[in-house]
Amino acid sequence: MSVALFVPCYIDQFYPDVAIATLELLERQGVDVVYPQGQTCCGQPMANTGCADQAAPVARRLVELFADYDQVVCPSGSCTAMVRHHYADFFEPGDAKYEKVRSSTFELCEYLVDVLGVGSLGTSFPHRVSIHQSCHGLRELRLAPSSETRCGNVPDKLRQLLQGVEGIRWATPQRSDECCGFGGTFAVNEADVSVAMGRDRIADHLAAGSEVIVAGDMSCLMHLQGLIRRSGTPIQVMHVAQVLMGRPLPQPAPLTHS
């Protein structure tokens, strides 16, 4: 069984510890995982802007890179959803390599729960935690039941995994799954609305008494962290892989080269 780690570009460049934690988490479960060289991006920014011609070669590169692995694991719901649900336009119908990669690419939490059946992790994280459900993990991959739908039998995979970590106390925001306002290029195209959405989410988590907002998508957290650091709000963000590995709560980072 060959398992490849698919690391989103912004995690590779700005949040290497998220990828390290993901790698360690998988290895801890005895998974034979490699990081194929030459990875860049899944092509989502181009595709979501409408530039299919620019996205297509990037998508085809990714499929080529991962086609020989039995399973591909990615610590991002959004990038996984891109590969699983939004690649069809870039390939001929029935393209064997694409079909293989599409059906063998998993978001980290669904891989841990559905494929590995992970229960208790033997790690500890003694903090008050609130979950931010990233929209693409939630509504494209169904990692948890969305608040709009009435499908009672969908488990919340993020929460289920975090329940296997010692010492977590829960904080519950009032709006369980409202968008944080990142939205890729939306964050700059509609910066004012994006910022308003992010501030509202942070206030909700803060009011719930959370010390740290945990999510399966670092992109949402990058946006929230940007707002938190600018305003000096006393709350942190962490990727679920970092919490599952029992990483310490990050200290507030100083502002960039001020």
Add this chain to the structure above:
Amino acid sequence: MARDFVTNVQRSRWHDGALWFVRHKRDVQASSIPEWEYLRQMASKIKTSAIARSAELLEQFEQNAQRLGAVVHWASDAAEHNQIVYEILHRHDVRRLVKSKSMLTEECHLNGFLEERGIEVVDTDLGERIVQLRGEPPSHIVLPAIHIKKEEVGETFHKHLGTEEGASDPQYLAEAARQHLRNKFLRAEAGLTGVNFAIAETGGIVVCTNEGNADLGTALPPVHIASMGLEKIIPRLEDLSVFTRLLARSATGQPITTYTSHFHGPRDAASELHIIIVDNGRTELRQSETFRPALGCIRCGACMNTCPVFRRSGGHSYGATVPGPIGSVLNPSNDSVRHKSLPYACSLCGSCTDVCPVKIPLHHQLLAWRKEFGKRGLLSIDKTLPMKAASLLFRHPRLYRAAGRIARAAMQTLPRFVFVNRFNLWSRDRELPAPPEESFTQWYARSRKDSGNHAQVNASGYNKNHRN
């Protein structure tokens, strides 16, 4: 315009809260029905089938409606629709028309057209009357005055209806509107309504309101004009129950609208019922495999109530008759150049898709519009150029890694103003991520030296054969 609305934090929060309250009421109602998801599935299937069979069903409807004594008109676009309405009114020498809620007549800009021809048009839905008096379009298809505070309603009524200055008591203001509208109803010579559902097998039409204004507006004057988009057709009476169960629950969180009025032909021998079936771009939408499901929309407005962008930016910010997610799907089909920014005012969160009672994949349609704009060459250079650069970078991993190294080094060493300035829309209100010393790729190469084509011992001590 979104900036003006959203940066008025107090107003934006209030608007967001008001609509979230409606969304919450909807959730409570949806939870009260165990078969909610099944109903959505049914509704979606009925609409899909009705859209596929629309030519046949509309003809069946026409015959049955005529048999009941209604006059059926066909309008290919807004201009034809408005002309038909005017001719009916002109024939009866109508000077005063009362209207109940109809987004179609908004779409056709009927009010202005009739007023130019000397006909008084009074919107009788309370919210619509408020925006009409203020000279504004509705900001929401179900809650047209949701953006207006009660104090502002008080000012508007003081100016137009002569209520006390500074009055903001909802009961007092509603009573004043009631008296004002009662007078308009009594003097009206014709009534116009929208249509929520047209039933092919019976020839009947159904209008759903909460205020009973459609009933009064059609019960008093001798002429009733009903304007409907051709997508309002459903095959059978029994299909209606699926939609009446979904509509009000999705729209306002009520189990059912206060009034669900059925019209089967004119009410008596001295009255007339005219039904105008309007295309206005709908057939074109029907030709598109991608956007066809949008014709299933029952105009409940749930996608607006749930949309985090709509709640914070209001229904006027993007200049569309039908605002919100469904508006951003429908408007570009009429004028893709004018409305090309709409599908981008969306974080692609997908809440609209999950809330939609007829399961229109709204956020995927918004994404599909972006792709369509790209195909038609409508994207501006500030969108295409960065994406060309990004694509180039992502196709060349060495270049990508070098660019990453340079960017992180620059963020560590260059002065803050290089990155944090008013031209950088990210960092105007947000910090950039603190740049790490090395990327994951660098870390992996350094700390997993044996990776690549060599065997490697991992943390758990098992010998692994890695591939690359």
